[in-house]
Amino acid sequence: MDDSLPDYSLPDCDVTVLSPPGGTAISPRTAADRAVTDPHGPNLHDLVSPDETVAVVVTDVTRATPDDVLLDVLLAELAEADVRRGNVSVVLGLGLHRPMTDEEIEDALGEHADLAENHDAEAVMEVGTVEAPDGVAVSIELNPTVADADRVLATGMVEPHQYAGFSGGAKTVAIGAGGESLIRYTHGPDMLSRDGVRLGRVEDNPFRELLNDAGDVIGIDFCLNVTHGPQGILGASAGYHRDVVADLAEVANEALSVPVEGGYDAVITGVPEAKAANLYQATRAATYVVLGDRNPLRSGGRVVVPADMPEGAGEGKGEQRFYDRLDGANDPDSLYEEMRTGYEPGAQRAFVVARVLRDHDVYVTGSEHPEIVEDCLMHARDSVEDAVEPGSDVLVVPDALDTLLVRPE
Numbered sequence: 001m002d003d004s005l006p007d008y009s010l011p012d013c014d015v016t017v018l019s020p021p022g023g024t025a026i027s028p029r030t031a032a033d034r035a036v037t038d039p040h041g042p043n044l045h046d047l048v049s050p051d052e053t054v055a056v057v058v059t060d061v062t063r064a065t066p067d068d069v070l071l072d073v074l075l076a077e078l079a080e081a082d083v084r085r086g087n088v089s090v091v092l093g094l095g096l097h098r099p100m101t102d103e104e105i106e107d108a109l110g111e112h113a114d115l116a117e118n119h120d121a122e123a124v125m126e127v128g129t130v131e132a133p134d135g136v137a138v139s140i141e142l143n144p145t146v147a148d149a150d151r152v153l154a155t156g157m158v159e160p161h162q163y164a165g166f167s168g169g170a171k172t173v174a175i176g177a178g179g180e181s182l183i184r185y186t187h188g189p190d191m192l193s194r195d196g197v198r199l200g201r202v203e204d205n206p207f208r209e210l211l212n213d214a215g216d217v218i219g220i221d222f223c224l225n226v227t228h229g230p231q232g233i234l235g236a237s238a239g240y241h242r243d244v245v246a247d248l249a250e251v252a253n254e255a256l257s258v259p260v261e262g263g264y265d266a267v268i269t270g271v272p273e274a275k276a277a278n279l280y281q282a283t284r285a286a287t288y289v290v291l292g293d294r295n296p297l298r299s300g301g302r303v304v305v306p307a308d309m310p311e312g313a314g315e316g317k318g319e320q321r322f323y324d325r326l327d328g329a330n331d332p333d334s335l336y337e338e339m340r341t342g343y344e345p346g347a348q349r350a351f352v353v354a355r356v357l358r359d360h361d362v363y364v365t366g367s368e369h370p371e372i373v374e375d376c377l378m379h380a381r382d383s384v385e386d387a388v389e390p391g392s393d394v395l396v397v398p399d400a401l402d403t404l405l406v407r408p409e
Contacts, residue, residue, distance in 0.1 A: 005384075005396070006365075010384075010385065013388060013390065014393045014394065017396040018260060018395060018396065018403070019230060019397075020402065020404070021257075021258070022256075023234045025231040025233060028070070028226060029069050029073070031236035032224060032226070035224060036074075039237075039238040039239030040239030040243035043077075044074065044077040044222050045078070052083065053088075053149045054078060054152075055151070057143075057152070057154045057173045057176055058090060058108075058154075059157060059176065060092050061108065063157045064157065070226070072110075073224065074224055075112065090112065090117070091117055092116055092117065092119055092176075093173065093175070094119045094316070095119075095175050096345060097314075098314070098319070119143050121180055124144070126139050126140065127140050127141070130182075130210060130214045133210070138185045139179075139182070140181070140182055140214050140217055143177040146177050152220050153221060154224075155225065156169060156171070156172040158248035160256065160401060162284065162287055163186070163187070164205065164208045165201040165207075169212070169242065170212050170215025170241045170242075171211050174211050178214075188342060189343070192348065198293070200253060212245075222239060223237075224236065225244050226248070227255075229402060230398075234251055234255055253404065256404045258404065259408040260294055260406070260408070262294070262296050265394065266301060266303070266395070267302075267394070268306070268396045269286065269305050270398040271285045275307075276307040276309065278311035278312060278314035279312065279314065279323070279376060280322045283353050284349075284401055286303040286362045288400050290356045290359070291352060292404060296395050302360055302361040302363060302387070303362045304387045305364050306364075307365075309364070309367045309373075320346075321345070322350045323376065324347075325343065325350035326376035327376060329377060333358055336354040363378065363387035364380055
């Protein structure tokens with residue numbers, strides 16, 4: 001049993017608990033201070049001029065980034081360059097997620113909450129185009145506050161991501177403060193079916209490469225990102241967005257990769273509180289486990305996701321599109337085939353969930369909205385015990401979103 005999961009007892013099952021090696025935790029402030037002192041490229045205080053306006057794009061409530069600390073470090077660097085606080089704006093990189101509440105903004109940014117505004121993906125302006133792998137010119141739309149700023153900075157969490165390999169870097173700005181055009185293309189079936197678009201992979205990943213190119217077009221001047229493991233923050237990196245992601249992805253891969261054999265009847269997947277808030281986010285546990293480098297389940301095996309889901313399917317536009325697609329489907333196979341021809345931005349999570357459901361049942365336990373789970377082609381159960389057949393060979397992954405299951409060497 002693991003403290004990150006609800007209490008459960010499976011005495012009739014053979015249970016294996018799998019956790020990543022992790023690393024040595026460091027204070028976020030210490031890590032961030034070190035990173036900005038020795039960045040990839042010029043120091044921030046040498047990049048900006050006192051009369052310039054600065055937009056800082058930060059992560060939203062779905063990521064456990066210490067944005068209050070990172071923003072404090074960035075503002076201190078800007079003050080050293082004599083940039084007035086009144087010249088700095090903070091944009092919450094929501095993408096298509098719901099707006100953050102005043103209380104959430106206060107919790108996330110502390111004394112700097114007064115600088116923040118929620119991004120609106122419908123109120124954007126085009127700032128250029130980026131060439132996609134198939135030669136298509138994809139429009140880059142951006143939050144006006146960010147587009148109008150003389151300098152663009154970003155925080156970020158470099159953690160495993162289903163498509164980008166790892167999040168962070170240019171993604172915070174290009175997706176978080178962008179419009180539907182880039183989201184539609186990067187999250188469409190053509191991109192998601194390309195070789196290299198995979199959890200935990202940064203190099204030769206077309207999704208990540210397109211985001212990096214978009215970051216260059218936008219002109220992201222400076223990033224301050226962190227990465228984490230089970231023990232906490234493992235490191236920080238600052239400067240040029242491509243180097244920041246490459247740097248921290250290496251740290252994260254070493255800390256989070258675990259070799260695993262296949263053949264389990266069930267896998268119990270823990271998710272952090274922020275991801276357990278709604279079904280859209282919680283299903284990441286199932287897709288990360290099944291669609292990663294190593295699927296540990298036998299044919300017909302099941303995924304169990306404990307998640308209380310106080311927000312139901314999710315309250316943002318993307319989350320609602322996800323729910324509508326699954327709720328309107330008769331079965332996973334027909335939904336998958338239908339969505340291969342295209343879908344709205346945000347609905348991509350329904351597409352990858354359908355991929356999982358074609359081969360494996362997904363059980364969500366302890367949900368406050370079991371009817372929503374059932375609407376979405378999944379199974380709702382009161383407890384983990386109710387979701388696991390007696391006598392099963394069970395794998396427990398206490399933090400499925402921060403564990404990279406890989407093939408044994």
